[in-house]
Amino acid sequence: MxxxxxxxxxxxxxxxxxxxxxxxxxxxxxxxxxxxxxxxxxxxxxxxxxxSAPQLPDPLVRCAECGLHTPSSESVVAAGHRFCSVDHAHRHAARPTGRDAR
Ligand SMILES: [Zn+2]
Known part of the structure; x- marks a missing residue:
């Protein structure tokens, strides 16, 4: 006990x-x-x-020229389009807009 x-x-x-x-x-x-x-x-x-604030400060944007996804901070905006590089922006601008004009 x-x-x-x-x-x-x-x-x-x-x-x-x-x-x-x-x-x-x-x-x-x-x-x-x-x-x-x-x-x-x-x-x-x-x-x-x-x-709910975005975890990614850089949302990916699609390059209008090559379709590559680039952080928006690194993307180049030209003529309302976003590009992965200045080179692609120039290429897109230089190209005759035959697709759009038709
Ligand atoms: Zn590109």
Whole structure:
């Protein structure tokens, strides 16, 4: 009977120790103590626009000359078309627009 009591005591003691250890780990690993609920609410209040902001700052655009997909920051815009390079922009401009004029 005493052994059972001892076991129960050990069980509670270990649980308390585990909880304390876990709390210490959380405090050490997380710079923002407390439940993540508050942080999540604060993040949500910033609006879905922030979270849905494009991960890619450079959307790919298609070159009107060769069809290559280029980051928009590197693309060349000429005559309302986007090109992968200045060379292709010139080539497209120099080419007689027979396709369009027909
Ligand atoms: Zn091109």
């Amino acid at each position: 005493r052994q059972i009591l001892l076991l129960i005591f050990v069980f509670f003691a270990s649980q308390w120790l585990f909880k304390k250890l876990k709390r210490a780990q959380a405090a050490a690993g997380n710079p923002h103590p407390g439940p993540g609920n508050g942080a999540g609410a604060a993040r949500a209040s910033r609006g879905p626009a922030a979270s």
